[in-house]
Amino acid sequence: MIDKIVTILKKNDIDAWKIILSQTEGAQGYYIQDNLEMIRNQNSIEIDLTVYKDFEEGENKFRGSMRINLFPTMTDQEIDEKIKLAIKGSLSVKNKWFPLTKNNDNDLNLKFPPVQLDKKNIFDWITTIGKDLFSHKSSDITFNATEIFISKINYTFLNSEGVNHTHTKYSGLIELVTTATGSSGEEIELFNLLEFSDYSKDWLDNKVKTQIESTLDRTKTIQLPILTDIPVIIKRTAIREFFSYFYMKSNARTIFEGMSNYEEDKTIQNGNGDPLTITILPYLERSHFNKLIDDDGVITKPINIINKGKVSHIISDIQFGTYLNKEITGKCYNIKVEPGSMKQTDYEKAPYLEAVEFSDFSMDSITGDFGSEIRLAYYYDGREKIAVTGGSITGKISTVIDSISLSENIITDDGYMGPEFIYLKGIHIAGSK
Amino acid sequence: MENVKDSQFLNLIEKELITVIKILSSSFDYISILGSDITGFKYEYSGQSSSLTESMWADRGFVARIYKFGKVLEYSFNNIQPGDAETVSKKIIQFSENALINNFHIYPVPEEEPQSFSHNENVEIDPSEIDPETVFSELKNIFKETMDSGKSVFNARVVFEWSKVSKIFLSSKKKLKQNYIWSQSYLIPMVKKDDMVKVIYAAESGLKGMELLRDLRNQIKATVKDGESLLNAQSVVPGEYEVICTPDITGLIAHEAFGHGVEMDMFVKNRALGKDYIGKQVASPLVNMRDGAIPERHAGSFHFDDEGTAAGNTLIIENGILKRGISDLHSAFSQKTKPTGNGRRQSYKNKTYTRMTNTYFEPGNDNLESMLASVKHGYLLDYTQSGMEDPKNWGLQAIAILGKEIKNGKFTGKIISPVIMTGYVPDILKNTTMIGDKLELSGSGYCGKGWKEFVKVSSGGPYIKTRIRLG
Numbered sequence: 001m002i003d004k005i006v007t008i009l010k011k012n013d014i015d016a017w018k019i020i021l022s023q024t025e026g027a028q029g030y031y032i033q034d035n036l037e038m039i040r041n042q043n044s045i046e047i048d049l050t051v052y053k054d055f056e057e058g059e060n061k062f063r064g065s066m067r068i069n070l071f072p073t074m075t076d077q078e079i080d081e082k083i084k085l086a087i088k089g090s091l092s093v094k095n096k097w098f099p100l101t102k103n104n105d106n107d108l109n110l111k112f113p114p115v116q117l118d119k120k121n122i123f124d125w126i127t128t129i130g131k132d133l134f135s136h137k138s139s140d141i142t143f144n145a146t147e148i149f150i151s152k153i154n155y156t157f158l159n160s161e162g163v164n165h166t167h168t169k170y171s172g173l174i175e176l177v178t179t180a181t182g183s184s185g186e187e188i189e190l191f192n193l194l195e196f197s198d199y200s201k202d203w204l205d206n207k208v209k210t211q212i213e214s215t216l217d218r219t220k221t222i223q224l225p226i227l228t229d230i231p232v233i234i235k236r237t238a239i240r241e242f243f244s245y246f247y248m249k250s251n252a253r254t255i256f257e258g259m260s261n262y263e264e265d266k267t268i269q270n271g272n273g274d275p276l277t278i279t280i281l282p283y284l285e286r287s288h289f290n291k292l293i294d295d296d297g298v299i300t301k302p303i304n305i306i307n308k309g310k311v312s313h314i315i316s317d318i319q320f321g322t323y324l325n326k327e328i329t330g331k332c333y334n335i336k337v338e339p340g341s342m343k344q345t346d347y348e349k350a351p352y353l354e355a356v357e358f359s360d361f362s363m364d365s366i367t368g369d370f371g372s373e374i375r376l377a378y379y380y381d382g383r384e385k386i387a388v389t390g391g392s393i394t395g396k397i398s399t400v401i402d403s404i405s406l407s408e409n410i411i412t413d414d415g416y417m418g419p420e421f422i423y424l425k426g427i428h429i430a431g432s433k
Numbered sequence: 434m435e436n437v438k439d440s441q442f443l444n445l446i447e448k449e450l451i452t453v454i455k456i457l458s459s460s461f462d463y464i465s466i467l468g469s470d471i472t473g474f475k476y477e478y479s480g481q482s483s484s485l486t487e488s489m490w491a492d493r494g495f496v497a498r499i500y501k502f503g504k505v506l507e508y509s510f511n512n513i514q515p516g517d518a519e520t521v522s523k524k525i526i527q528f529s530e531n532a533l534i535n536n537f538h539i540y541p542v543p544e545e546e547p548q549s550f551s552h553n554e555n556v557e558i559d560p561s562e563i564d565p566e567t568v569f570s571e572l573k574n575i576f577k578e579t580m581d582s583g584k585s586v587f588n589a590r591v592v593f594e595w596s597k598v599s600k601i602f603l604s605s606k607k608k609l610k611q612n613y614i615w616s617q618s619y620l621i622p623m624v625k626k627d628d629m630v631k632v633i634y635a636a637e638s639g640l641k642g643m644e645l646l647r648d649l650r651n652q653i654k655a656t657v658k659d660g661e662s663l664l665n666a667q668s669v670v671p672g673e674y675e676v677i678c679t680p681d682i683t684g685l686i687a688h689e690a691f692g693h694g695v696e697m698d699m700f701v702k703n704r705a706l707g708k709d710y711i712g713k714q715v716a717s718p719l720v721n722m723r724d725g726a727i728p729e730r731h732a733g734s735f736h737f738d739d740e741g742t743a744a745g746n747t748l749i750i751e752n753g754i755l756k757r758g759i760s761d762l763h764s765a766f767s768q769k770t771k772p773t774g775n776g777r778r779q780s781y782k783n784k785t786y787t788r789m790t791n792t793y794f795e796p797g798n799d800n801l802e803s804m805l806a807s808v809k810h811g812y813l814l815d816y817t818q819s820g821m822e823d824p825k826n827w828g829l830q831a832i833a834i835l836g837k838e839i840k841n842g843k844f845t846g847k848i849i850s851p852v853i854m855t856g857y858v859p860d861i862l863k864n865t866t867m868i869g870d871k872l873e874l875s876g877s878g879y880c881g882k883g884w885k886e887f888v889k890v891s892s893g894g895p896y897i898k899t900r901i902r903l904g
Contacts, residue, residue: 030784032538032702037763039532040507042782043524044494048487066565067486071493072512073442089474089485092565096482123531145702175883177704179825189704189825193884226671256481258588259623259630323481359830360821360884364851366623366632371904373821373830373855390828392853392904394668430671430855430904 001072002156005049008080009160012087015063016052016100018159018297021045026151029126033144034134039126042151045072051083053090054097061097064090098322101297103162110167110292110299112283115198117170122150125199129174132201136208140180140216144189147175163297171288172196174204178211182219190215190357190375192237195288195414203286214357217387218376224353224391224431227379232393232427233347233354238361238372240416243335245397246278248365250305250313252320259366262311269309271402274340278306280315281334281417289333289415298330337418340406347423354378354421355393368397388431395427434555435562437612440470440599442493445515450603452518453497453525458605460526463500463542465604467739469493469781473596476565478572480580480588485565490596490889494781497525498740503539505763506532509781540763545606545741552736554613558643560595561614568593571646575620575653582657585624585664592619593646602741611736615889616641617877618649622657626664631850633660633816633834636877638732638891659816663835666850671904675811675839676854677804677896680873682833684892685817687722687792688880690829690858691715692892693822695724695749695758696775696787696882701767705824707755715755716862721795722750724759726774731891732876733790738776740785745774753863761787777888786882794894797868804867804898805842812836812903813844814852817878827858836903853904861901869895 002021009017026042047070055062066089068082117125129148137143151171158164177191194207234242246268254260262268269275282300283290291300296318304312316326358372371394379388405423450466457464473488494511508525560568572591579589595616602609617638624631635652637645678686691707699705707715716722725746726734736744740762747759760768761776764787777788805813816834823830831854838847876891 026782028784035538036535037538038505038507038784039535040784041509041528041532043508043510043512044782045512065484067484069487069491069493073446073493073514078442089565092569093483093485095484127535145704173885175885177702179703187703187825191883257479257623258625259632261628319482359823359828360819362819362832364818366630369851371832371851371853373828373853375823375828390855390857391902392671392830392855394851394853394904396668428668428671428904430853430902432673432902 001045001047002158004076005047005070005079008076008083012083014051014087015054016160018050018100018157020048020295021156023154024151025122026149027122027126029130029148031130031146033142034137047071049086051086051090052100053087055091062094063097064093064095066090066093095319096323098319100159100161101163101318110165112167112169112290112292115170117150117172117199122152125150129199129204132204133208136212141212142179144177144179145175146177149173157293157297159297165293165297167292170197172199176208176211178215180215180219188215188218190218196286197288197290198286214376218389221376221387221389224374224377224388224429225379226431227353227429230351230353231347232424232429233352234422234424235354235356235420237413238358239418239422240335240413241361241363242370242422243278243337243418245363245365245368246276246306247280247315247335250311250315252314252316252324252326255314256320256323262314264311264313266311267309268306268311269401273402273404274406275309276306277308277338279304279336280332281336282332284334284412284415284417287334287415291332294330294332296330298328300330300332303329334415335418337406339408339410339419342405342407342423344407348380351382352380353429370395370397391429391431393427393429395424399426400424434557435559436553436555437559437597437614439553439610439612442470443468443599443601446513447601449513449515449518450495453522454603454605456518456522457499457525461499461501463604464497465602465741466495466497467781468495468601470599471596473594475592475594476568476572477590477592478569478576479590480576483569488594488596492780496781499525499529500540500542501529501533503541504533504537505540507784511781540766543762545604547606549608551610552612554640556614556640556642559614560616560642561597563643568643575646575650578650578653579620579622579657582654583624583661585626585661586622586657587625588623590621595642602737604741607741609737609741613640613735614642615639615732616645617732618645619877620649620653620656622660624660624664629664631660631663633663636875638875638877640730640732640734659835662848663850666835666848669836669849669852669903673900673902675808675898676901677808677811677813677839677898679813679815680893680895681817681875682814683794683894683897684875685820685831686829686861687794687894688789688890688892689820689822689831690861691722691749692724692789692792694824694827694858696789697758697760697764697768698787699824700758701764706827707758707824710755711757713755714753715859716750716753717865718753719797719868720750720753720862720865721748722793723748723795724775724789724792726790729791729874731791731874733890738774739778740776742772742774742776747773759787759789761785779886779888783886786886788882788888789880789890791874791891793872793874793892794868794897796870796872796895799867799869801869801896804869804896805839807867807898808839808842810840812838812849812852814854818851829854829856829858829861854901855904856902861899864900865897867898869897871895
C-alpha cells in the first residue's frame with residue numbers, strides 16, 4: 001500500500017510529504033458482571049498522508065500543507081484524486097516555511113523494550129486479565145461492565161526526506177467499574193480507565209485493591225460540608241492533569257500563538273513552596289503515552305521544561321520550534337516531577353481535605369483554572385478523618401504556585417512519575433449545609 | 434438546496450457484502466454488516482498559522498455482527514476488495530471459532546421485518562463542493578472582524594469542520610442506506626490583560642453546510658464582549674443560588690444529568706439509578722424531556738442507528754415523571770422494551786452502546802425577561818466548558834465558563850468564572866420553577882461514554898430557572 005502511495009506521490013507536483021501508517025490487530029472483551037457480553041476483533045489499516053507545497057510571496061517563503069486519510073480499499077485513481085485535492089488544499093494554507101525531519105540512519109533501529117504482552121495472543125490476554133481481575137471479587141465488591149482492550153500496532157513513519165521508521169507497540173485499556181453496597185442498602189460505584197502499554201498482574205492487583213478500598217470508603221461518605229480556609233491535598237490521577245498546565249505553557253505552539261509567556265529562564269515561582277522541577281520523558285514503564293518518535297518523525301528525548309521554579313526548555317515541534325528559533329526537541333507526553341519536602345505526617349496535624357477521586361478533574365491549560373466535583377475525599381476536622389463526597393474544589397495556578405508543597409515520596413502512574421500528593425492553599429471548597 | 438450524494442465506494446462494495454452475508458448465513462444464526470464511508474475536512478485559521486486536515490470523524494470500514502447460540506461477536510475490518518467475499522468470510526469464521534469457546538451472556542437473534550430504504554438529506558451549501566481558498570477567505574473575514582471587535586483581543590481561532598456521513602446496513606432482511614452532512618464551526622477569541630489570558634467561544638452546528646459561517650459571524654460582537662468581561666471575573670463564593678441557565682447550559686444539564694442516566698445499557702448493568710425511578714417524579718411538573726434523531730434535525734440526527742433500527746423520538750420525562758429510557762437492541766431486549774434507535778458506535782472499530790442523539794428539555798411558557806426579573810440574587814450561567822455523568826449516584830458535575838450576577842432582577846455587571854455546578858440531579862430538576870418558551874439546540878461538541886466512545890450529539894432546551902450549588 002505504501003509503495004503504491006509513494007509512486008503516486010512522485011507522479012504529482014509535491015514539495016514534500018509524510019506518511020504515518022498504523023496497522024492494528026485488536027481484541028476487545030466486554031463483560032456484564034464476570035460474564036462476557038461480547039468479544040470484538042479489530043483488523044484495520046489506517047494511513048495519514050500530509051502533503052506540503054512551497055510558495056513565495058515577495059520575499060516571504062511559505063509551506064502549505066494538508067493532511068488526508070487514505071484507506072486500503074481505495075483504488076489508484078481514488079488515491080490520485082485525493083492527493084490532487086490535498087495539493088490544492090495545501091496551497092490555501094499559508095504558513096511560514098519550516099523544514100521536515102531529515103533521515104538519520106543511526107536511528108533506524110529504535111524500538112521499545114520487550115513487553116509481556118508479546119508473549120501471548122491478544123485474545124488470550126483478554127481471558128487472562130479478566131481472570132486476574134475477577135479474582136478480587138468478594139461479598140463486598142462486584143465488578144460490573146468491565147471492558148478490556150488489547151491492540152498490537154505496527155507503526156510506520158516515512159517522509160520525503162528519507163526518514164523510514166517502523167516499530168511495533170501495544171496498547172491496552174481496562175474500564176474498571178467497582179460496586180459496593182452502603183449500610184442503608186444503596187449501591188455505590190467508582191469507575192476508572194486504566195491505560196497501559198504493557199501488562200503485569202502486580203500492577204493490576206495494586207490498581208484494583210486501591211479502587212476497592214475507595215469504593216468501600218465511598219459507601220461510608222457524608223456530603224462534603226461547608227469548609228473554608230483549609231488546605232487541600234490532591235492525590236492519584238488528578239496530579240498528572242494538574243501538572244499538564246506546565247506542559248502546555250512550555251509548548252512552542254502555545255507560546256507562538258500568544259497563549260503562554262513562558263521563555264527560558266523565566267521565573268514562574270516566587271515563594272516558600274517547593275520549587276518545581278519538571279521533565280518530559282519519552283518512556284515510562286507501562287505508560288500508554290510512550291513514543292519513540294513524534295508525529296513529525298523527530299526522535300523523542302527527555303526535555304527538562306522547568307528547573308527549580310524557572311523555565312529551562314521549550315517543547316519544540318518542528319513547525320513551531322522553527323518559528324521560535326528553538327532547538328527542535330520533538331514532543332513526548334510522560335511527565336516527571338521531582339519530589340518535594342513534605343511527609344503525610346506534616347499535614348495530618350491540622351484540618352485538611354484530601355481529595356482522591358474526582359468526577360473529571362480538569363485543568364484549563366490557558367487560564368490555569370482547575371477544579372472538579374469530588375467523588376471521594378477525606379476530611380480531617382482536627383479530631384477525626386471522615387470520608388466525604390459531593391461538592392467541588394476550584395483553584396487557580398496563579399494563587400497556589402508560590403506556596404505549593406510536594407510530597408517527598410514518589411509514585412509512578414500512567415504517564416506520570418512524581419510526588420504522591422500535592423498540598424495546596426487558597427482553594428475554594430464548595431460544600432453543602 | 435443540494436441533495437447529499439451516495440458513497441460510490443459503498444455502492445460498489447455492496448454486492449460483495451451481500452455475498453459475505455449469504456456465505457455466512459449457513460454458519461451463524463444471524464449476521465449483519467454495517468458499512469461506513471465518512472469524509473470531511475477541518476479548516477482552522479488564526480493570525481499566525483492555519484491548517485487543513487481530514488476531519489477526526491473521517492473513516493471507512495465495516496463491522497460484521499454475528500450471533501451463534503445466543504453468543505454475540507463482532508468482526509471489524511477495513512480491507513475488502515471486489516472479489517474478496519470468500520476470504521473475508523473465512524476470516525470471520527476463523528475468528529468466531531476461537532472466540533466462541535468462551536462462556537457468554539446470551540441474547541436472542543434480532544427479530545427483523547423486511548425493510549429497505551435510502552435517505553439522502555439536503556444541504557444548503559455543500560462544503561465538499563467549495564474551494565478551500567473560499568473557505569479560508571470566509572474564516573479570515575471572521576478573524577479580522579473578531580480582532581477589530583475588542584481592544585483586549587490579541588488572537589483568535591476560527592474553525593470550520595464538516596463531515597459527509599454515508600452508511601449502509603445489510604442483513605438477510607434489511608438494506609438501509611443514508612447520506613447526510615453535518616458541520617460545525619467555532620470562533621475562539623483570546624483576550625489578555627497584563628499576564629492574564631482568557632478564552633471564550635461561539636459555536637454553530639447542525640445538519641448544514643457552509644451556511645453555518647453566516648450564523649457564526651452574527652455572534653462575533655457578543656462573544657468578544659463576554660470574553661473581555663472574563664478579564665474582570667471573580668471567583669464565586671461557594672453556595673446554592675438561583676440560576677438562569679442559557680439553552681446551552683440547559684442542554685448540558687439535560688445531557689449530563691439525565692440523558693446519560695436513562696441510557697438503558699446502564700440499566701442492564703445496574704449502573705443507573707434511573708432504572709428504579711421509572712414512573713416516579715424526578716423533576717418539577719414543568720419539566721418534559723426528549724431524545725431523538727427525529728423530529729429535530731440537528732447534529733445528532735440520522736435515519737437509522739448503527740444496528741439498523743429506525744431513528745426514534747422518545748419522551749423521557751413527562752410532566753416531571755420519568756416515563757422511559759432510551760435503548761439499543763440488547764438493552765431493549767434485556768429490559769423487555771422496544772429499541773428506540775439509540776444504538777450508536779464511534780466507528781466501525783467500536784462497539785455499539787446506548788447513546789443519545791438530540792437531547793433536550795421541551796419549551797415552557799415563560800419569557801426570559803420575566804425569568805430574569807424573578808431572581809432575587811443569583812446568576813445567569815452561560816458557555817459550556819465540560820460535564821461528566823454519574824448515572825449510578827445521580828451526581829452532577831458541569832462547568833460553565835461564566836456567570837453574570839443578577840440582583841433584584843437586574844444584572845449587576847459582576848462576572849464569575851469558572852463556575853462548577855454540582856448537586857443531586859433530581860433536586861436540581863425538582864427546583865426548576867420557570868421554563869422559557871423557545872427551544873435552541875447545540876451540537877458543536879461530542880459525547881463520550883465515561884472517558885471514551887465519542888459520538889456526535891446535540892443537546893439544548895429553553896432558558897430554565899432552578900437552584901444549583903455553585904463552586
